Amino acid sequence: MNPRILLLPLxxxxxxxxxxxxxxxxxxxxxxxxxxxxxxxxxxxxNDKSTGDRYVTQRAANLNVLSISGGTSHDFxxxxxxxxxxxxxxxxKAKVDYMESFQTLPDEILxxxxxxxxxxxxxxxxxxxxxxxxxxxxxxxxxxxxACWYNWLDWPEFNQRLVGGGTKSHDKYGDFVVTVENTEHxxxxxxxxxxxxxxxxYHFEPDPQGTPINVLATAKNLKTGEKFPAIWVVKHPKxxxxxxxxxxxxATHENPAFHTLLKNSIxxxxxx
Ligand SMILES: [Zn+2]
Numbered sequence: 001m002n003p004r005i006l007l008l009p010l011x012x013x014x015x016x017x018x019x020x021x022x023x024x025x026x027x028x029x030x031x032x033x034x035x036x037x038x039x040x041x042x043x044x045x046x047n048d049k050s051t052g053d054r055y056v057t058q059r060a061a062n063l064n065v066l067s068i069s070g071g072t073s074h075d076f077x078x079x080x081x082x083x084x085x086x087x088x089x090x091x092x093k094a095k096v097d098y099m100e101s102f103q104t105l106p107d108e109i110l111x112x113x114x115x116x117x118x119x120x121x122x123x124x125x126x127x128x129x130x131x132x133x134x135x136x137x138x139x140x141x142x143x144x145x146x147a148c149w150y151n152w153l154d155w156p157e158f159n160q161r162l163v164g165g166g167t168k169s170h171d172k173y174g175d176f177v178v179t180v181e182n183t184e185h186x187x188x189x190x191x192x193x194x195x196x197x198x199x200x201x202y203h204f205e206p207d208p209q210g211t212p213i214n215v216l217a218t219a220k221n222l223k224t225g226e227k228f229p230a231i232w233v234v235k236h237p238k239x240x241x242x243x244x245x246x247x248x249x250x251a252t253h254e255n256p257a258f259h260t261l262l263k264n265s266i267x268x269x270x271x272x
Pocket of ligand 1: 248
């Protein structure tokens with residue numbers, strides 16, 4: 001209510017003692033439609049309920065990471081955002097933006113140095129072009145667990161060019177051993193030479209037609225002794241690309257060896 005209206009009875013009472021007519025209150029003003037709410041500012045660390053996206057920018061950084069995530073069979077928000085975005089922020093001193101919806105991907109990706117890709121959900125054609133252009137212009141990428149699968153059968157270029165192959169099956173969730181085969185590489189620096197994980201052992205197969213890869217670590221089935229690449233870099237002519245098949249859930253994402261691997265991978269991918 002207009003504050004003037006609250007004062008009017010008081011004013012009227014004052015004037016009543018002076019022999020003057022009381023002031024007649026003006027008619028109520030027409031109620032006005034509420035103004036359209038201004039766009040809500042993006043608040044760091046706050047979840048966007050409409051999209052599931054979250055912005056966890058923390059530190060002033062010269063390294064900007066875009067985490068592209070979401071899909072099926074995994075708790076993307078918990079492990080690839082809450083856990084990994086915070087870890088990347090802290091360990092690599094990077095700014096991380098996280099998205100599970102891709103309307104803004106073609107614009108957003110240009111503001112970042114590295115993509116951390118865990119998505120296994122459908123990707124529209126503009127987003128596909130944007131991802132390929134990003135890599136072709138020398139920007140780095142870390143491709144993690146769900147994204148190392150053959151997710152997009154109508155987009156074979158992704159697996160051939162960016163992963164160097166793909167995965168169509170895995171061992172039942174359980175324990176296995178990861179062995180670092182190349183201890184000299186920056187991605188495996190400071191990792192234990194072998195470490196045990198509880199995860200899905202991906203049966204990754206390199207594609208002979210795809211971009212060649214350099215396997216840095218293997219995963220071994222403890223019963224059969226069968227080994228598969230677990231960590232590798234893709235010999236892309238323009239960009240630094242790291243692929244990691246580990247990371248189904250918290251058993252790996254909370255493993256200190258994985259923290260070191262994540263930090264190393266993001267920093268190496270960022271190098272031109
Ligand atoms: Zn999984």
